[in-house]
Amino acid sequence: MKSPNNDNILTLDNLSISFGGIKAVDGLSLKVNENEIFSIIGPNGAGKTTVFNIISGFYKPDSGTVEFKGRNLVNHKPHEIARFGVGRTFQNLELFSRMTVLENLLIAKHLYVKTRFWEELLKTKNVKVEEARAEDEAYAILNYLGLEQYAHIPISEFPFPIQKRIELARALSLKPELLILDEPAGGLNMVETEELSTIIQRIRDDYNLTVLLVEHDMSMVMNISDRITVLQYGKEIADGKPEEIQNNPMVIEAYLGKGAMHA
Numbered sequence: 194m195k196s197p198n199n200d201n202i203l204t205l206d207n208l209s210i211s212f213g214g215i216k217a218v219d220g221l222s223l224k225v226n227e228n229e230i231f232s233i234i235g236p237n238g239a240g241k242t243t244v245f246n247i248i249s250g251f252y253k254p255d256s257g258t259v260e261f262k263g264r265n266l267v268n269h270k271p272h273e274i275a276r277f278g279v280g281r282t283f284q285n286l287e288l289f290s291r292m293t294v295l296e297n298l299l300i301a302k303h304l305y306v307k308t309r310f311w312e313e314l315l316k317t318k319n320v321k322v323e324e325a326r327a328e329d330e331a332y333a334i335l336n337y338l339g340l341e342q343y344a345h346i347p348i349s350e351f352p353f354p355i356q357k358r359i360e361l362a363r364a365l366s367l368k369p370e371l372l373i374l375d376e377p378a379g380g381l382n383m384v385e386t387e388e389l390s391t392i393i394q395r396i397r398d399d400y401n402l403t404v405l406l407v408e409h410d411m412s413m414v415m416n417i418s419d420r421i422t423v424l425q426y427g428k429e430i431a432d433g434k435p436e437e438i439q440n441n442p443m444v445i446e447a448y449l450g451k452g453a454m455h456a
C-alpha cells in the first residue's frame with residue numbers, strides 16, 4: 194500500500210455557512226494530503242454533508258476558501274469542479290433510475306466532459322472515437338468493481354448495496370483525483386462494509402487518488418483512515434490519526450449515547 198505523501202491537494206480555510214441563523218459549518222480549516230484517506234466524522238447534523246456540498250460547488254460558503262490543487266473552488270459550478278478532478282457520491286443516491294448502469298456512467302461523462310455542440314450534432318469521426326473510448330473506459334471501471342454483468346440493466350432493478358457500488362463506479366468514471374464519499378457504507382451489512390473498505394483502499398492505490406470520506410461506521414473509519422477530523426456543530430473538535438481520535442475524551446463525549454466509538 195502506498196503511504197500518503199505530504200503534498201496538500203485540498204485546503205479548507207476558515208469555511209463558514211449558515212442556514213436561517215444556524216451555523217452549519219463554523220470556521221472550519223483543514224488540509225488533506227495527496228493519496229490520503231481522510232475522514233470527517235461527527236454526530237448527525239454536525240455539518241459533514243454541508244462541507245462536501247461546499248467543496249463540490251452545490252453550496253456557496255458565506256466565507257472562507259476551498260483550494261484544490263492551488264485553485265479556489267468557491268464560485269465554480271459543480272460540473273466545473275468535477276472537471277477539475279473532484280468526484281463524489283451522495284448520501285442519498287443520485288442515479289438515473291430508469292437508465293442502465295452503462296448509460297449512467299456515460300451520461301455522467303456527457304454532463305461533465307463537454308464535447309463541442311456541432312461536433313456532437315454532426316457525429317463526426319472525432320465524436321464517434323470519443324464515444325467509443327468513453328464506453329471502453331466505462332466498461333473498464335465496471336469490470337474493476339465487478340459490475341460488468343449489470344451494464345445493460347436499469348438501476349431500479351438493483352438492491353441498494355449494488356446501487357451504491359454503481360454510484361461509486363459513476364464517480365470513478367469521471368477520473369477524479371479527489372474522490373468524495375458521503376456515507377458509502379450507509380445501509381450496507383457488515384460483510385458488505387468490510388468489502389467496501391478493501392475496495393476504497395484498492396481504488397486509492399490503483400487509481401492513485403485521494404479519498405475524502407464521511408462515514409458513521411466507526412470500524413470502517415478507524416480501519417482505513419490515515420487521518421480523521423471530528424466535527425460538532427460545524428466546528429472541528431479534534432483531528433489526528435485513528436488511534437488518537439479513538440482515545441480523545443472530547444470525541445467520546447460528542448458521541449456519548451450515539452453508539453460506541455471503538456471499532
Ligand SMILES: Nc1ncnc2c1ncn2[C@@H]1O[C@H](COP(=O)(O)OP(=O)(O)OP(=O)(O)O)[C@@H](O)[C@H]1O
Pocket residue numbers: 212215217235236237238239240241242243244284
Ligand atoms: N439546504 C439546507 N437548508 C437548510 N438547512 C440545511 C441545509 N443543508 C444543511 N442544513 C442544516 O445544516 C446542518 C448540518 O447538516 P448536514 O447535512 O451537513 O449534517 P451531517 O453532518 O451530514 O449529518 P448526517 O450525519 O445526519 O448526515 C443541519 O442542521 C441541517 O439541518
Ligand SMILES: [Mg+2]
Pocket residue numbers: 241242243284
Ligand atoms: Mg450527512
